[in-house]
Amino acid sequence: MNILNPLQIEILKEIINIGVGKSADVLNTMIQTHITLEVPEVKIIQFSEYQDFVDYFEDENYAVITLPFNGDLTGFSKLILSSDxxxxxxxxxxxxSGTSIDMDSLRIxxxxxxxxxIINAVMGTLSNMLNINLDYIVPSYEQGSRNIIIPEEMIKNESTILFAKTHFKIEEFEARGNFAIFFRVKSFNTLIEKIQIYYEKNLL
Amino acid sequence: MSKFINTDLYYALDYFPEGYFIIDDTFKVIYWNKSLESLTGVEKEEIINKKLEEVFPNFGKESYKSRINPVFKGGPPVVLSAKLHKTLFTRNNSETEFYYQVTISSIRIAENKYSALIAIENRSEIYNQINDLIHLRYKTLNEISEKERIHSKLINQHIEIQEAFTSVSEKNLEIEKQKQQLQELVATKDKFFTILAHDLINPFSLLLGYTSLLSEKIESYSLKETKEMINMLNQTTQQTYDLLQNLLQWARSQTGRIIIRPEIIKLKDIIESNIVLLKNNMDYKKIRVKNNIMDGTFVFTDLNMLNTVIRNLLSNAIKFTPQVGEIKFEIVLHQNDETNKSEHNGFLTICISDTGVGMEEEKLKNLFKVEKSTTTIGTNNEKGTGLGLIICYEFIEKMGGKLWVESEIGKGSRFFIKLPRYSE
Incomplete structure (x- = not known):
């Protein structure tokens, strides 16, 4: 199985960063506040490392928005926030004001x-910059323990995951969360190929 | 990659309860389903082939266009939540708000050509329910907080009333105490005037009578008669002097002018000197007196006050002891626990017992109270003022000691004096 080399990882990080930056622009105009982004992190996670990966998140209740995608790449984009x-x-x-209000359907x-x-901006940027064709399914919301973070389908198939994550913060409201993309393993070759093309075309 | 959507199939969306419409990349409405007609009040004929913003102006805003436009390039679905976009379907000249959850998805109609399928879900009812519940929750919370406020106010008022009651009770107690003190003062004053009016007048009448007789008719009396009269005069003068002395000491003690000067006193000697002083009275009634106090017994107290106490108690014992009786001074280890402890705590208890007439319970209770005291005639018709025991009680208290009495009718009385002892 091919995996991404450090240069390709850097390019992927850069693209995700641009995408999250765009989403921040949209959100900023919606709420007139500043969203801070951290440099994304990209990891390959084997099935045997799933538990360690889940344990990386605090043991609390989470709200997760998932956008599944198909096409040249397949996987799931997720926005992961603790309920609080x-x-x-x-x-x-x-x-x-206040934090401990239950997530009623209005809030959901x-x-x-x-x-x-957030997801659209990142995925749009990814597909535009790398020239990838993607089909999307309508996003879904779920809440539960940290065990809902890894998509169930990936657990079932014991997939190796390419996990790209960035951390964002809205200082004024003390809100923070993670944006993550889980790529299915069969997408790796296409992703590497597309990144390579982008590199050769734009960066060489 | 997905297949193209067959536009002929759009009509199928008429059968869905949710609202669906399709726009092309110029925002022109190319399909409007049946449900939307009742949902928005806009007929299919009215909107088809028109630009969306012509009917719903907010769709023309850049903020919406920039989010929706990527859909026409096959971008991800766009979600517009009902709460944040409630005026999206508001028409011109209308202020109506609609709680529609909108999802805009890309549909591929030809190679590199996309339209947008817009799904509308009416959330008005559920939002109204949520808003009602939120309103109810706030109302309930407000009511709870109002009830808590009233409850806490009531508790505070209850505490204030209790404090006021306590304060009134304390004031009542104080008033009661002052009333008692006032009664005592009135009784003291009454006693003082009674003594002056009665006890002092009587001896003076006697003195005036005898001296008048002697000055006018001394020649007509025999020497023996004259001597008896002079003896009587002397006795009456002595009694009056004793009375005046007691009265003066008592009055001084009442006004707080007596200052205690403690010194080391040999108990046996002070008792002995008082026995000598009142020897005549005892001899007259053939009363035996025993001073059983040991030589080495010392007390540390005021000599004059102790002298007054001993003299008064001995005088009382003589007064109420019939002929051939006995009076005894001794140190006792009293049965009373408190007194026993006191023996070890630097105190001693002197007992003056007699074989006299004794006293009944009722008299014992008021023996040391100035407002209740009465004088009793002695076994030989000796007179008194009822002041002696009150002076004794007050002096012993001032000396830091204690005076109490045990008595039984026909068997005599035992007076106890507890005083600070002095140990060499």
Whole structure:
């Protein structure tokens, strides 16, 4: 199995960073506040490392927005927030204070839109910059323990995952979370190929 | 890559309960399903082939266009939440808000050509329910907080009332105490005037009578008669002097003018000197007196006050002891625990016992109270003021000691004095 070399990982990080940056622009205009982004992290995770990966997240309740994608690449884009931070993030959009309000369907709808803005920007950037054709399914929302972070289908297939993650923060509302893309292993060759083309075309 | 969508199949969307419409990349409406007609009040004929913003102006805003445009390039679906975009379907000249959850997905209609399928889900009812619940929750929380406020106010008022009650009770107690003190003062004053009016007048009447007789008719009396009269005069003068002395000491003690000067006193000697002083009275009634106090017994107290106490108690014992009786001074280890402890705590208890007439329970209770005290005639018709025991009680208290009495009718009385002892 081919894996990404350090240069390819750097390019992938850069593209994700640009995408999240675009999503930040959209969100900034929606709530007139500043979103801080950290440099993305890209990891290859074998099935045997799943537990370690899950344990990396705090043991609490999570709200997760998932956008599955098919086409040249297959996988799942996810916005992962602890319930507490999800509530803070929603409050930032509806102008309410307090954090411990249950996620009713009104709040879930808003969180789904926020997730949609971030995911769309990253995935749009990825597909545009690397010239990848993707089909999308309507995003879904779920909440539960940290065990919902890895897509169930990947657990079932014991897939190796290419995991790209970035951490964002909205200082004013003390809200933070992670954006992650889980690529299926069969996508790796295409991804490497597309990154290589991008590199040769734009960076050499 | 997915296949193209057959536009002929759009009509199938008429059968869905949710609202669906399709726009091309110029935002022109190319399909409008049946459900949308009732949902938005816009008929298919009214909107088909029109640009969306012509009917719903907000769709023309750049913020929406920039989010929707990628869909026409096959980009990911766009979600517009009902709460944040409630005016999206508001028409011109209308302020109506719609809680529609909108999902805009890309549909591929030809090679590199996409339209946007817009799905509308009406969330009005569920949002209204949520808003009602949120409103109810806030109302309930407000009511709880109002009830808590009232409860806490009531508790505070209850505490204030309790404090006021306590304060009133304390004031009542104080008033009661002052009333008692006032009664005592009135009783003291009454006693003082009674003594002055009665006890002092009587001896003076006697003195005036005898001296008048002697000055006018001394020649008519025999020497024996004259001597008896002079003896009587002397006795009355002595009694009056004793009374005046007691009265003066008592009055001084009442006004707080007596200052205690403790010194080391040999107990046996002070008792002996008082026995000598009142020897005549004892001899007259053939009363035996025993001073059983050991030589080495010392007390540390005021000499004059102790002298007054011993003299008064001995005088009382003589007064109420019939002929051939006995009076005894001794140190006792009293049965009372408190007194026993006191023996070890630098105190001793002197007992003055007599074989006199004794006293009944009722009299014992008021023996040391100035407002209740009465004088009792002695076994030989000796008179008193009822002041002696009150002075004794007050002096012993001032000396830091204690005076109490045990008595039984017909068997005599035992007076106990607890005083600070002095150990060499």
């Amino acid at each position: 931070h999800a509530a803070k993030l929603v409050n930032a959009f509806i102008g309410r 709808d808003i969180l789904s839109e926020i997730g949609n803005v």
